Amino acid sequence: MLVKPISEILDNPAQMKALDPGDMLGLTVDFPNQCRRGAELGRQFERDIRPQTSIQNIVVTGMGGSAIGGDMLRCLIEEAGVVPLSVNRGYDLPGYVGSHTLVIAASYSGNTEETLASYRAAHSRRAQVAVITSGGALAELARKDKVPLCIIPGGQPPRASTGYLFFPALIYLISRGGVNRDLSGDIDESLQLMAKMRTELGPEAPTVNNEAKTIAEQLYRRLPIIYGSQDYGAVAALRWRTQINENSKCLAFPYAFPEMNHNEILGWTLAHKLQSRNFATVILQDPSELEKTLPGSDPRRRIGRRIEVTKDLIHRATRLINVVARGESLLSRMLSLIYLGDFTSVYLAYLNQIDPTNIDNINILKAKMAKLRS
Numbered sequence: 001m002l003v004k005p006i007s008e009i010l011d012n013p014a015q016m017k018a019l020d021p022g023d024m025l026g027l028t029v030d031f032p033n034q035c036r037r038g039a040e041l042g043r044q045f046e047r048d049i050r051p052q053t054s055i056q057n058i059v060v061t062g063m064g065g066s067a068i069g070g071d072m073l074r075c076l077i078e079e080a081g082v083v084p085l086s087v088n089r090g091y092d093l094p095g096y097v098g099s100h101t102l103v104i105a106a107s108y109s110g111n112t113e114e115t116l117a118s119y120r121a122a123h124s125r126r127a128q129v130a131v132i133t134s135g136g137a138l139a140e141l142a143r144k145d146k147v148p149l150c151i152i153p154g155g156q157p158p159r160a161s162t163g164y165l166f167f168p169a170l171i172y173l174i175s176r177g178g179v180n181r182d183l184s185g186d187i188d189e190s191l192q193l194m195a196k197m198r199t200e201l202g203p204e205a206p207t208v209n210n211e212a213k214t215i216a217e218q219l220y221r222r223l224p225i226i227y228g229s230q231d232y233g234a235v236a237a238l239r240w241r242t243q244i245n246e247n248s249k250c251l252a253f254p255y256a257f258p259e260m261n262h263n264e265i266l267g268w269t270l271a272h273k274l275q276s277r278n279f280a281t282v283i284l285q286d287p288s289e290l291e292k293t294l295p296g297s298d299p300r301r302r303i304g305r306r307i308e309v310t311k312d313l314i315h316r317a318t319r320l321i322n323v324v325a326r327g328e329s330l331l332s333r334m335l336s337l338i339y340l341g342d343f344t345s346v347y348l349a350y351l352n353q354i355d356p357t358n359i360d361n362i363n364i365l366k367a368k369m370a371k372l373r374s
Helices: 007-008 013-018 023-027 031-049 068-079 115-122 138-147 162-175 182-201 212-221 230-248 299-317 330-351 361-371
Strands: 059-061 086-087 102-109 128-135 149-151 221-229 253-257 279-285 319-322
Touching: 007 013, 007 102, 007 330, 013 102, 013 115, 013 182, 013 330, 023 031, 031 162, 031 182, 031 330, 059 068, 059 115, 068 086, 068 162, 068 230, 068 330, 102 115, 102 138, 102 230, 115 138, 115 230, 115 330, 128 138, 128 162, 149 230, 162 221, 212 279, 212 319, 212 330, 221 230, 230 253, 230 279, 230 330, 253 299, 279 299, 299 319
Parallel strands: 059 086, 059 102, 102 128, 128 149, 221 253, 221 279, 279 319
Antiparallel strands: none
């Protein structure tokens, strides 16, 4: 494992480049540009919209890096949507899917077997379907069935393509009347904040002034537990976990306030004696939860108090790392947490001295699953 001082790796471009032949860091740095391009690509859908029956519910179906955009959309729709949205990760679709359902099928490669199966299920049930993919069998099916299709750039890992997978879906939902207010200001704010964070968290910013590098240092050789507050924080916590899994090649475990206060809080009772020697807990918070002037009945103040008490209860068993979302809009705050986690996971991979792009175990699994079909 690590034999050099952390700064000699994270503040040394040559060291980082040697550990990253697939340039995952470069893809992470490019995320703000990707988000902007993704929003532009989403307007492809507008040229292919036909008269449709009314939409009563929305399902985003995808797996892994292609599905996280659906979780992000769900949070936005819960704040500003007109019909419910759910995320489907699997081969089949919920029983309620029918002609009044909009199904957005997202697969970066276009060959994800679960998403292909759920696309076929949506088509057979006469659902309204839109597709986001870089190509593959899913693009072929969309063209054959003449459904709205957005082709995004290919050739990079799905987890490094979130901007391409999320923003086209958001723009399409806006064009279909799926939101109840103008989100253009939220999108502009988010793009500006991502560009600012790129400078603050990128490889040129030294560890001493770089939040992502500092958190990676604190997570090094520890088991990360990621707690998010409420809905968008829980989505960000899930994203932190999957990025640490795929980039850093470590286990990590996400959960959310207030639900963890009704079960997992008791799991910490003996953790400091039996399990937690190498725990590190990241708590992702909304800035409103730190506001002490809110009335005690306000849900945001109550969540904040829950987090305060929980930290007091678990601090003996874990290293605590507090992260506060940035931005005015929900979209900005959610993306700020996600972008920080993406950078952190790449820097943690460097400290682990492992290639963040490598996915050998996933490739082995896919090869064995392909044999099962033949």
